Amino acid sequence: MTELKKYQSAIWSEPIVLTMGSPGRRGQRFALDRPVDHTLEDLLPAHLRREKSVKLPELSEFEVLRHYEHLSQQTLGMMGVSLFGTCTMKYNPRVNERLVNKPEVAEVHPLQDPSTFQGTLEIVDSFDHMLREVSGMDRFVFQAGGGADAAYLHMTLTRAYFADRGELGTRNEIITTIQSHPCNPATAAAAGFSVITLPLEEDGYPSTEALRAALSDRTAALVMNNPDDIGIYNPRVKEWVDAAHEAGALCFYDHANFNGVMTRIRARELGFDACMFMLHKTFGSPKSGSGGPAIGAYGCTDDLAKYLPGPLLERTDSGALTLVEGSDKGVGRIREFMGNLPVVIRAYCWSRAMGIEGLREAANLSVLANNYMETRILSIPGVSKAFPDNKLFRLEMTRYSLEKLTADTGVTVLDIQNRMTDFGVDAPWLSHDPWFIPEPITPEAGELWSREDLDHWIDALAQSCEEAYSQPELVKSAPHNQAIHKLSDAQFSDPDTWATTWKSYTRKYLRP
Amino acid sequence: MNKLEGFDGHPYMANSNEQARQEMLDAVGATDLDQLFEQIPPDNLTDHEFSWPKELSSEHELFHVVNKLLSQNQHCEDNLSFIGSGAYRHYVPAIVDTVIGRSEFLTPVFGTSSSDQGRMQAWFEFTSQLGELLEMEFVGLPVYSYGAAIGHALRMAARVNGRSKVIIPEILDPEKMAVVNTYAGHPDLDGHLEVITCPCDSQTGLIDIDQLRELLNDQVAAVYFESPNALGSLETNASEVIQLARKQGALSIMGVDPITLGIVRSPGSLDCDICVGSIASLGVHLNSGGGVAGFIASRDEERLVRQFPTLQVSLAKTTKQGELGFALTLFEQSSYAAREEGNDWTGNGVYLWAIAASVYMSLLGPEGFREIGAAVLQRTSDLKSSLASVNGIQVLSPGTNFREVVVSFRESGKSIKAINDALLARGIFGGRDLAVMDSRLEGCALYCVTELHSAQDIDQLVQALKEILA
Numbered sequence: 001m002t003e004l005k006k007y008q009s010a011i012w013s014e015p016i017v018l019t020m021g022s023p024g025r026r027g028q029r030f031a032l033d034r035p036v037d038h039t040l041e042d043l044l045p046a047h048l049r050r051e052k053s054v055k056l057p058e059l060s061e062f063e064v065l066r067h068y069e070h071l072s073q074q075t076l077g078m079m080g081v082s083l084f085g086t087c088t089m090k091y092n093p094r095v096n097e098r099l100v101n102k103p104e105v106a107e108v109h110p111l112q113d114p115s116t117f118q119g120t121l122e123i124v125d126s127f128d129h130m131l132r133e134v135s136g137m138d139r140f141v142f143q144a145g146g147g148a149d150a151a152y153l154h155m156t157l158t159r160a161y162f163a164d165r166g167e168l169g170t171r172n173e174i175i176t177t178i179q180s181h182p183c184n185p186a187t188a189a190a191a192g193f194s195v196i197t198l199p200l201e202e203d204g205y206p207s208t209e210a211l212r213a214a215l216s217d218r219t220a221a222l223v224m225n226n227p228d229d230i231g232i233y234n235p236r237v238k239e240w241v242d243a244a245h246e247a248g249a250l251c252f253y254d255h256a257n258f259n260g261v262m263t264r265i266r267a268r269e270l271g272f273d274a275c276m277f278m279l280h281k282t283f284g285s286p287k288s289g290s291g292g293p294a295i296g297a298y299g300c301t302d303d304l305a306k307y308l309p310g311p312l313l314e315r316t317d318s319g320a321l322t323l324v325e326g327s328d329k330g331v332g333r334i335r336e337f338m339g340n341l342p343v344v345i346r347a348y349c350w351s352r353a354m355g356i357e358g359l360r361e362a363a364n365l366s367v368l369a370n371n372y373m374e375t376r377i378l379s380i381p382g383v384s385k386a387f388p389d390n391k392l393f394r395l396e397m398t399r400y401s402l403e404k405l406t407a408d409t410g411v412t413v414l415d416i417q418n419r420m421t422d423f424g425v426d427a428p429w430l431s432h433d434p435w436f437i438p439e440p441i442t443p444e445a446g447e448l449w450s451r452e453d454l455d456h457w458i459d460a461l462a463q464s465c466e467e468a469y470s471q472p473e474l475v476k477s478a479p480h481n482q483a484i485h486k487l488s489d490a491q492f493s494d495p496d497t498w499a500t501t502w503k504s505y506t507r508k509y510l511r512p
Numbered sequence: 513m514n515k516l517e518g519f520d521g522h523p524y525m526a527n528s529n530e531q532a533r534q535e536m537l538d539a540v541g542a543t544d545l546d547q548l549f550e551q552i553p554p555d556n557l558t559d560h561e562f563s564w565p566k567e568l569s570s571e572h573e574l575f576h577v578v579n580k581l582l583s584q585n586q587h588c589e590d591n592l593s594f595i596g597s598g599a600y601r602h603y604v605p606a607i608v609d610t611v612i613g614r615s616e617f618l619t620p621v622f623g624t625s626s627s628d629q630g631r632m633q634a635w636f637e638f639t640s641q642l643g644e645l646l647e648m649e650f651v652g653l654p655v656y657s658y659g660a661a662i663g664h665a666l667r668m669a670a671r672v673n674g675r676s677k678v679i680i681p682e683i684l685d686p687e688k689m690a691v692v693n694t695y696a697g698h699p700d701l702d703g704h705l706e707v708i709t710c711p712c713d714s715q716t717g718l719i720d721i722d723q724l725r726e727l728l729n730d731q732v733a734a735v736y737f738e739s740p741n742a743l744g745s746l747e748t749n750a751s752e753v754i755q756l757a758r759k760q761g762a763l764s765i766m767g768v769d770p771i772t773l774g775i776v777r778s779p780g781s782l783d784c785d786i787c788v789g790s791i792a793s794l795g796v797h798l799n800s801g802g803g804v805a806g807f808i809a810s811r812d813e814e815r816l817v818r819q820f821p822t823l824q825v826s827l828a829k830t831t832k833q834g835e836l837g838f839a840l841t842l843f844e845q846s847s848y849a850a851r852e853e854g855n856d857w858t859g860n861g862v863y864l865w866a867i868a869a870s871v872y873m874s875l876l877g878p879e880g881f882r883e884i885g886a887a888v889l890q891r892t893s894d895l896k897s898s899l900a901s902v903n904g905i906q907v908l909s910p911g912t913n914f915r916e917v918v919v920s921f922r923e924s925g926k927s928i929k930a931i932n933d934a935l936l937a938r939g940i941f942g943g944r945d946l947a948v949m950d951s952r953l954e955g956c957a958l959y960c961v962t963e964l965h966s967a968q969d970i971d972q973l974v975q976a977l978k979e980i981l982a
Contacts, residue, residue, distance in 0.1 A: 014630075017637045017874050018644070027875035028605055030883040030963050032890070039886040040775055043893050048746050048912060050777050054878040055644045061607060064874045068611040068867070074630030077620025084621040091524045092619050095571050099578050100799075101609070107587040109595045110801025111944055113936060116591075119584035120800055133562050145656040148847070148859025159698050168700040186847030186857035190667075192701025195852040233551040264549060266558045280860060284524070286619045291653075291863030293802055309690075332690030335657045336598055337801030345578070353524065353574050355567020361519035365527050367548045372536040393540075393548045421627035426620065433849050450526035451536065477831065483629045484837045485830040492826045492841035495814045500636075500824045500841060501643030501651050504812045 004459055007080065007424030008481045010073035017067060018502045021057040027064050074483035080424030081453045081460075085397050085442030086181075086229045087429070088259045088278075088366075089449075092286040096349045100342035110337040114322045120341055121321040125313055127348040134359070135255075135275050136268025137299030141308050142279075142339035147256055148183030149334060150276040150296025151223070153309070154252045155191035156331045157274070157300070158221045160307040161250065164329045171220040171248070177206050179228035182432055184254060193220060200436070204232035204387035211240055219249040227257050229432070229442060230386050231370065231394030241271035250274065250304070258282045259446060260370075260396030262363040263356060267299075274300035284350030285343045293340040295347070309333050362447040366396040369445035369454055374398050376458045377443075380465050382408060386437040396446070399431065402439035402465070411468035411475045413439040418486060419467065419478035423460035518545075522569055588798065592969055593941035596744075596916045596960025598658065598685045599801060600793050602771065602884075603964055608795040608871045612864055622860075625839050631867070632838035636825045638866040641873035642807060645773040645881070646787050647780025649812035652822030654791060654805050654866050655858075659688035661788035661806030662736060662767060663695025664856055668786065668808075668819040669734035669763040670705055671855070679727055679762075680736045682709035683717040683743060686948050705733070714952040715908040715918060717743035721752055728760045734786075738767030739776070742949060743958065744892070744916025745909060746776060754784050763816075769793050772914055774881025775889070779809075786810045795872030796865045805862035805869075818845060821856035887963040888915055891970075895961050898970050904981040908956065915960050919943060922955035924981045931957075934980040940973060 032039070040049060059067075076082075082089045100106065108117050128140040144150035155174070162168040174188035177198045185195040196214045198206035205228070215222075222244035227233040234240070241251045253267045253275035259282050267275035279285050280294035288294065300308070307330035311323035323338070354362065371393050377383055382405025385398060402413045417427050431440035441461075445454055468475050477486060492498050499505035522528045527536070533545070542548055549557075568574040588601050612618065617631060625632050639651035655661050666678045680692060697704040711723040719737050728735070735757040739747035747753070754764040766784040768776075771793040779787040787809045796803040810816040826841035847854035876884065892913050899917070900907045904924030909917040921931055932942035943960065946953035961970070 009627075014633065016633070016640070017870075018640055021877070025877070026879060027877060028880045030880065030887045032883060032887055033967075034890065036775075036882050036886040039890050043889045044775060044912060045748075048748065048777055050773065050775055051781055052647070054774055054881055056641055056877045056881070057874055058877045058879070059874060061605075061875065064871060065607045065610065067874070068607075068634060068871050069614070071630035071634045072611070072614045072616035074633070075616040075620065076627040077616045077623065077631070079616060082621060082623075084623065087621040089621060093524065093571075095575055097613065097618075099575065099582065101613075102579075102582060103587045103589040104582040104585040106797040106799055107589040107601070108585055108800040109588055109593055109601065109798050109941065110599055111595050111597055112586070112588075112593075112941055113932070116586040116936070116941075117584075117800065119581040122581055122584075123578070130564055133560075133564060136560070145660075145862065146860030148857050149656060152857065156694055159701065163698060163700065168698060172701055182847050182849075182851045182854070183857050183859050185852035186850075186854050189852035190703075190856045192697045192703050194702065197851075227551070235551065235553045235556070238553075238556065261549075261552070263562065264552060264558065265556055266560060269558055269560070270556060278860075287621045287860075288618060288864040291622050292860040293799075293805075293862050293864060294860035309694075332693055333659070333687060334694055335691060336659050336685075336687035336804050340802035341800040342802045345582075349574060349578055350524075352565065352568045352577070353571075354522070355519075355569070356562040356564040357519045358522055358524075358567050358569070359564075361522065361528055362525060364518060364545050364548075365525055365533075368533065368536050368540070368545060369527060371540045371542070371548055375539050375541075392551045393542070395549070395551065417624065418626045425627075427624040427627045433851075447525045447527070451532055453526070479626050482626060484835055485832040487625060487837050487839050488829045488831055492828060492839055493844060495812075495817070498817075498824075498826045498841045500639050500812075500826050501649055502636075502640035502827075503643045503647075504649040505827050507649070507812075 004423050004463055009483045011483050012070040012074065014067060014070045016502055017057050021059040023058055025058040025060050027059050027061045076421060076426050080426060081449065081457045082426035083428065083443040083445055083457050084426060085429035085444040088281045088444060088446050090284050090446060091448045092284060093350060093353065096346040099349060100345050105342055105345060115320065118321060121313060123348050124344050125321060127344055130351055131277060131297055131299055135299050136266040137275060138302045139305045140297050140299040142295050142297055142344050143309055143335050144296040144298055145335055145340060146292055146294040147276060147278045147296040148187060150298045151183045151254065152187040153298050153334050154274055155187045155193060156334060157304060157307045158250055159191055160330050161304060162220055171218055173218045174221050174223055175214050175219055176223040180223060180225055181254060181256060184223045202389055204230055204390050205234040208236050208239055212243055215243055215247040217248060219247050221250040221252055223252045223254065225254040225257055227260065227395040229257060229397055230399040231397040232387060232390060233395060237270055260363055260367045263360040264363065273304055279343050279347035283347035285346040293343055295340050295343045307331060311338050365447040366445060370394060370396050370398055373443060373445055373454055373458060380462045382465050397442055397444045399437055399440055399442045401437050402441060405465055405468055406439050409468040409472050411472050413441050415475045415478060416464045419464040419475045420460045421479050422481040425457055425460045591939050591941055592972060594943045594959045594973065595941050597944045597958055598687055599798055599803065600915060600962060601798055601964060602793050602962050604795050604797055605875055608868050611871050612868050617867055629837060632825055634867045634870050636838050638870035641870060642770060645770045646809050647778040648787055648809045650817050651807065651809040652820050652824050654807050654862050655822060656806060656861055657804040658790040658806045659691030661808050662688060663692050664821050665765045665786045665788045665808055666705055666734055666736060667695060667856055669765065671819045672763060672815055673733055673761060675731050675733035677706045677708055677732045678734045679708045679710050679732055681712050681719060683712040683950050685742045714950060716745040716911045717741040718745055718747060719749060719753055721749050724753065725756055728756055728762065730760055732760060732762040734763045734765050736765040740769060740772065740914040743918050744913040746912045746914055750782050754782055772885055775885035785816065791865055791869045794869035796868050805865040819855055821858055823858055884963055891961040891965050892917060894967060894970055895959060898974050902974055902977050915962060916958050918946065918956050919959050920956045928957045931980055935976055938976045940976055
């Protein structure tokens with residue numbers, strides 16, 4: 001192993017913005033015909049007026065710019081190597097940013113007459129058709145503001161479907177697996193369903209017998225991902241879908257882990273009634289400050305399409321596109337307006353740039369790169385793989401366990417995670433809760449990163465693990481090269497200590 | 513097909529070349545790429561002939577094709593727009609776009625605090641500055657939209673007091689109304705909220721206090737109202753609504769647009785229990801509807817805080833004496849930690865807009881918020897008086913309006929659609945037809961102005977309407 005590249009985060013000791021500035025400084029001015037006080041006196045009755053002045057900072061424009069630029073420099077993100085599992089870290093082409101920042105997208109009001117933004121609507125329509133091709137579904141909508149929101153759309157659509165059939169009184173259960181994303185059971189419960197969660201068996205997926213035992217005339221839907229985020233594919237998925245259909249349930253495919261199977265499988269051909277793609281993940285739109293604006297593109301069969309929320313695209317006889325409301329029996333809305341259309345445009349651009357051959361290449365490379373990583377990672381002392389008895393090649397992710405390393409050294413995967421950031425590696429993903437694999441860690445290579453980048457990530461893991469044996473305190477006290485030191489172990493769930501605003505902090509900590 | 517054939521040299525994929533594929537395949541010990549997919553049973557594999565358009569892997573070609581499509585669009589920078597209704601065009605200062613366009617903020621995943629302290633601080637500064645505007649101490653990270661925030665807050669209230677009826681204004685933006693109805697659930701399933709609409713004045717949209725008093729009882733979980741409301745009026749009875757709800761053991765939920773709060777009385781000073789609203793006015797472009805973003809805030813009171821569905825950032829100590837950092841707090845009550853036992857659900861949302869809003873609030877400061885508030889009030893008042901001078905038009909908003917006013921065209925005998933088509937022919941986007949909101953508002957439209965409208969813009973509208981109605 002060659003010596004690791006050095007990394008050190010910028011340290012700006014940047015104060016909380018509320019403590020900065022000086023009275024009278026301005027960062028932005030607004031043109032006024034008359035002084036503020038006169039306007040308020042004439043136009044705003046006293047009982048509607050604010051009493052105390054707002055305690056915001058008073059800063060010049062440059063100071064604000066520099067403050068947030070400094071904060072950005074204290075954010076590692078994708079500036080190093082980020083192989084954050086389940087999130088498929090891709091290149092976000094900047095040409096797409098150039099396009100969506102144009103006023104033809106950024107300054108369009110969603111309630112403009114549809115005739116005034118036909119360009120965007122044509123893109124949405126084309127992209128809908130491209131997703132139909134890769135999934136086999138009959139129609140896609142883009143209102144869901146993320147993958148979890150698309151899961152919620154599925155749950156509410158399931159509700160509308162069975163309510164329309166008069167079966168909702170009895171069909172009130174959703175079946176999923178412990179390996180489904182937490183948003184699946186959570187959105188099911190939020191929509192009013194009760195949740196049955198199937199445990200995994202030794203091959204890494206639940207048994208078909210367990211599914212059959214759970215299915216009944218109370219089942220509204222089966223909700224599953226495949227492959228899951230361990231990289232294991234349930235080979236009985238068709239049997240599962242058939243069994244669920246026999247019980248009268250709908251089948252939803254959470255396609256969050258689509259990257260490794262793009263162009264090789266189609267949700268509809270496996271029997272699913274609906275599926276979801278994450279455009280901010282699989283289709284090249286940015287994660288955007290780590291959490292959206294995003295889109296969970298939701299696709300379904302014609303049977304379900306009549307329950308989709310409006311506004312829906314429709315082509316008129318003249319060939320123009322217009323927007324119409326959905327059916328009264330359907331889901332009215334899960335969110336205002338048609339969706340994060342700039343995200344659709346970015347995903348469309350990415351897909352046009354890739355083409356179907358590019359998609360296949362990306363799937364091939366992501367699976368190849370993951371298995372390449374596995375060969376090196378499993379040679380690191382203290383590291384093993386989840387479900388080792390399943391000897392088949394994993395797809396685009398592999399979950400590892402540092403259980404042995406922790407038992408040997410007392411260093412946990414959280415310590416290793418912190419230490420890896422010292423080498424310019426964005427803190428790796430571990431696992432969703434609950435951790436049924438002890439001390440889990442889950443990289444996802446994707447198609448973006450070069451082999452050199454992958455090797456750097458593995459070297460950083462290897463170095464951190466080696467240090468766990470040779471200098472455990474160094475790892476336990478990490479990070480050392482970040483903007484601040486390790487956060488204390490204190491739990492942040494005590495009403496006396498949590499402080500989600502400066503106002504709260506001031507009251508709890510700074511007052512005598 | 514050659515076992516290593518692929519798409520060579522694609523600019524988005526570093527390993528898309530034969531050497532990289534060969535080396536990794538050798539290391540893996542597989543003979544060809546297909547072997548790596550051995551987990552997928554043959555009958556699961558597709559033989560579909562995909563019909564996608566040919567790839568545009570040269571950037572200039574892609575730009576040209578997409579730009580040409582987009583150039584068909586008309587927009588509010590070139591056209592004079594009076595559309596509001598849940599999406600408001602305020603000025604976005606240049607540095608807001610500079611900051612959120614930085615790779616460090618634009619592209620990363622939701623990482624952990626150890627490597628992304630700068631972003632965690634920017635988020636904390638978002639909740640902190642919003643908390644100052646609201647005068648409320650507990651603020652969560654943003655949610656999908658204003659409507660989603662209302663839906664979540666109603667459900668929070670029901671969990672707090674175990675009741676299942678909620679009261680909302682009968683006049684509510686139809687987009688929001690539809691979202692709230694979805695969040696309220698279905699009577700056949702668990703957790704259903706019975707939504708009761710409180711009568712409102714049809715010209716102002718203000719809550720009818722006497723009717724509210726009648727509707728309130730010990731089964732009501734929450735009363736939701738907003739200011740400015742769906743018709744642009746500032747609620748004059750906010751304090752009374754909050755007190756009435758409290759008297760019956762119901763929570764009060766107030767909806768606001770923080771951009772008003774430099775001049776308008778804050779929800780915190782009114783002592784509402786939960787506050788929701790939009791952050792889209794704080795430095796976010798319209799984005800064709802992709803600019804919507806919501807928030808939920810409350811007093812820092814445990815019974816409320818324990819029901820938040822959001823993620824939160826808290827100030828936290830580090831191992832170095834005196835140093836402060838930022839960490840997620842109350843993660844255990846989120847769906848990420850507790851699956852179906854968590855509070856509703858959370859996921860990828862609109863977190864980039866939190867950073868945009870943070871920059872925006874830092875830029876404006878107290879005086880900037882006073883100025884923008886006064887500028888919008890002034891423009892709204894100018895709009896009212898200018899339109900009132902046009903024959904065939906009546907301005908129905910008698911109260912204090914922020915941004916939006918109700919304009920009746922009934923006397924003109926022309927439909928809102930006909931008027932808007934005629935305006936569009938003159939490059940003007942007319943106000944939204946209010947018949948969709950309330951049948952009493954047939955023949956009326958909602959006109960919106962912000963600080964971006966000049967006196968000349970309003971004159972231009974007036975002239976156009978005079979021509980059209982002549």
